[in-house]
Amino acid sequence: MTYDEFVDNVRDALTHLYDPVHLQSHPLARYLDGVADADKVTRAQKLRRLLIEAIEQLSPVDATSASPDASCGYSALCYRYIDGLTPEEIAGILAISPRQVYRKLREGVEAVATVLWDQLQMDERARPAQSSTPTDRRTLAQATVEQLSARAHPEILDIHDVLRGILNDLKPYCDQIGAGITLSGSSEPLPVYADRTMLRQALMNLLTSGLDQTGRQPLLIHIERRPGQLQLTLSPQPETRPRVLFSGEVKREGIGWEVALQLLRKQGGQVAYQEDPWRVEVRMPLAGPHHVLVIDDMSDIIDLFQRFTSQYAIEVIGAGTAAEAFEVLQQVTPSLILLDVMLPRQDGWEILQRLKANPATSQIPVVICSILNEPGLATALGADGYLRKPVSQEALRQELSRWLPLTPAPDVTSS
Numbered sequence: 001m002t003y004d005e006f007v008d009n010v011r012d013a014l015t016h017l018y019d020p021v022h023l024q025s026h027p028l029a030r031y032l033d034g035v036a037d038a039d040k041v042t043r044a045q046k047l048r049r050l051l052i053e054a055i056e057q058l059s060p061v062d063a064t065s066a067s068p069d070a071s072c073g074y075s076a077l078c079y080r081y082i083d084g085l086t087p088e089e090i091a092g093i094l095a096i097s098p099r100q101v102y103r104k105l106r107e108g109v110e111a112v113a114t115v116l117w118d119q120l121q122m123d124e125r126a127r128p129a130q131s132s133t134p135t136d137r138r139t140l141a142q143a144t145v146e147q148l149s150a151r152a153h154p155e156i157l158d159i160h161d162v163l164r165g166i167l168n169d170l171k172p173y174c175d176q177i178g179a180g181i182t183l184s185g186s187s188e189p190l191p192v193y194a195d196r197t198m199l200r201q202a203l204m205n206l207l208t209s210g211l212d213q214t215g216r217q218p219l220l221i222h223i224e225r226r227p228g229q230l231q232l233t234l235s236p237q238p239e240t241r242p243r244v245l246f247s248g249e250v251k252r253e254g255i256g257w258e259v260a261l262q263l264l265r266k267q268g269g270q271v272a273y274q275e276d277p278w279r280v281e282v283r284m285p286l287a288g289p290h291h292v293l294v295i296d297d298m299s300d301i302i303d304l305f306q307r308f309t310s311q312y313a314i315e316v317i318g319a320g321t322a323a324e325a326f327e328v329l330q331q332v333t334p335s336l337i338l339l340d341v342m343l344p345r346q347d348g349w350e351i352l353q354r355l356k357a358n359p360a361t362s363q364i365p366v367v368i369c370s371i372l373n374e375p376g377l378a379t380a381l382g383a384d385g386y387l388r389k390p391v392s393q394e395a396l397r398q399e400l401s402r403w404l405p406l407t408p409a410p411d412v413t414s415s
Helices: 003-015 020-024 027-031 040-057 068-082 087-094 098-126 137-150 159-177 196-213 255-265 299-308 322-331 348-357 375-380 393-403 410-414
Strands: 155-158 181-185 191-194 219-226 229-236 270-274 279-285 290-295 314-319 336-339 366-370 385-388
Touching: 003 027, 003 040, 003 098, 020 040, 027 040, 040 068, 040 098, 068 087, 068 098, 068 393, 087 098, 137 196, 137 255, 155 159, 155 196, 159 181, 159 196, 159 219, 191 196, 191 279, 196 219, 196 229, 196 255, 196 279, 255 270, 290 299, 290 322, 299 314, 299 393, 314 322, 322 348, 336 348, 348 366, 375 385, 385 393
Parallel strands: 181 219, 290 314, 290 336, 336 366, 366 385
Antiparallel strands: 155 191, 219 229, 229 279, 270 279
């Protein structure tokens, strides 16, 4: 393939970035996997990720000192190929003519091709030989997790139903070892968006591991609703007998624990562990609809974020000032706040500190979303994340996925 043909193929792949059928047999895909019968959807996903990463490599390191031309070119690429905007829409956002947009896109595609040309050629030379079937248990467990993830069928599940089913399945084992597991806390419906098999296996592994680690003391599962999240706290019940291991007992290996962590993380879960006294906290994002409060005085940004999230069960609420934002917070507890810095009358840094100082809002994740490059300051003042403008749809999706399950909107699910 000549370099000119390579550039044309890059342009074609970018144009069909979200079309897996087109990407799966794309000429560029053959550079990603040396196995002739490799899974084609996986190759399409790899190609999409590679293209997006190549675009991100063109992002100016420091937006405040970068040339306007470089920032404009990067933004045009993101808006066109990642967000799917038309050249006319891009021209309006960047305040340049459509002809300039086309020129920026042409130059941008050539820059992406330059990045990928060296990378793919290097990968072609350095590609390792395909490994054989995994033989050790840890590798086999990892392969099993990946297989489950590839076949995952997420759905809305009530955590109480899931836990009751698990406790019913574990009852014979608990009776055998003389232990028990009890539920406490919230009884209200708490929906999560997860694959049932993966969630059940993860929680069962944590519970059996807990029975081992606590000397088979009875366990307590405390259920709690948090802003946008479900929290399960696993801990021993008040001890009623000595904490000892049974004679001749063989404790489980750590593979089950590792598998549980991986299964939960692949579904947006987080796990915090304390060894002595044994305590595990599991946090899972609650299923939508979720409210996301966007505090930004530019209505175009709020409209853009609403468009970016329209396929998910997310409701974007806009506020142009601090006063409007705190008025919204009197009525709604959002699952996430996206906060601009340069706002009229009271800036984002002041708003951030007010949010974190108020017990009613201190637990709501706040992500700074600004043209400024100040992630260190944001973290020091209590921010939970940082997005630098202009924000692409993919960057927003990735940040949202840290805090929320990206549950399809009802009309998307039914279509």
